[in-house]
């Protein structure tokens with residue numbers, strides 16, 4: 576039975592971002608249901624909430640209408656986080672299109688059929704490809720490189736189609752999301768874990784190329800906050816970048832982590848080049864329309880992850 580705030584479905588709710596979102600929703604008094612097929616996660620992050628009867632968990636696949644239809648019963652709001660990542664999309668492109676695009680279609684259609692009040696969709700800054708100008712704006716050129724990015728962009732367009740039928744939505748293009756329990760194999764942010772693990776082992780971080788390549792690291796708590804704002808706002812049918820707005824070079828990242836863990840090492844450099852060279856979100860739109868303000872400074876957030884891994888290395892597995 577949903578409480579006054581409403582019943583929320585989080586697809587992919589057992590994953591890195593989804594599980595943080597679920598914890599926040601429960602804290603804010605929403606009634607929460609999760610659908611996840613656990614292809615890239617386990618229930619460890621949700622176990623306490625499930626055992627306490629605070630959330631309902633459905634072991635199901637977003638590609639299947641029956642499973643999604645069951646999960647959508649009585650739902651007021653949907654956060655669509657379920658997806659397979661960039662690395663996997665390059666290894667298994669057909670599966671990636673199937674989950675990340677057809678799965679989105681199934682979720683959006685079902686949300687429309689069940690008269691859901693708002694869908695918030697987890698898109699990605701990767702729809703921009705390698706940007707020609709920085710910071711990257713929502714109306715900048717789109718150049719998806721991998722099947723993952725193609726599916727994300729296509730899902731965005733699908734939402735416009737469903738909006739014409741009456742579905743309310745907002746789209747969030749996440750930049751480089753990091754934080755406690757982040758995935759060790761995420762395409763961009765795995766560098767954080769690699770550096771930390773080497774530092775813990777007493778080794779110097781190995782930087783690809785010159786280390787001048789940049790990312791926009793945004794803490795998962797800020798991503799969660801953006802989702803809550805996108806859910807509650809009167810503004811709908813919009814696309815928003817969600818980043819810190821700060822560009823951090825990989826070289827700087829190594830320096831921050833070395834200092835965070837108090838190590839006395841000098842980074843090494845390798846000849847391997849990274850695919851995307853620079854990332855920095857223009858967050859003017861989300862600031863203006865949703866009142867979003869990133870709250871976790873990159874230096875502090877990275878230190879928190881470094882300490883968390885030191886304390887609990889086993890939780891950084893998938």
Ligand SMILES: NC(=O)c1ccc[n+]([C@@H]2O[C@H](COP(=O)([O-])OP(=O)(O)OC[C@H]3O[C@@H](n4cnc5c(N)ncnc54)[C@H](O)[C@@H]3O)[C@@H](O)[C@H]2O)c1
Nearest residue numbers: 587590591592611612613614615616636637657658749752
């Ligand atoms: N982490 C980032 O830096 C980042 C950046 C941009 C966009 N995103 C997007 O944010 C969302 C969440 O990312 P994350 O980092 O938490 O990833 P994650 O892999 O930790 O979580 C995704 C979850 O979806 C589940 N899932 C995958 N396929 C499914 C299917 N067919 N049916 C049901 N569940 C399925 C997985 O088991 C996993 O629990 C994804 O849509 C991702 O593309 C993430």
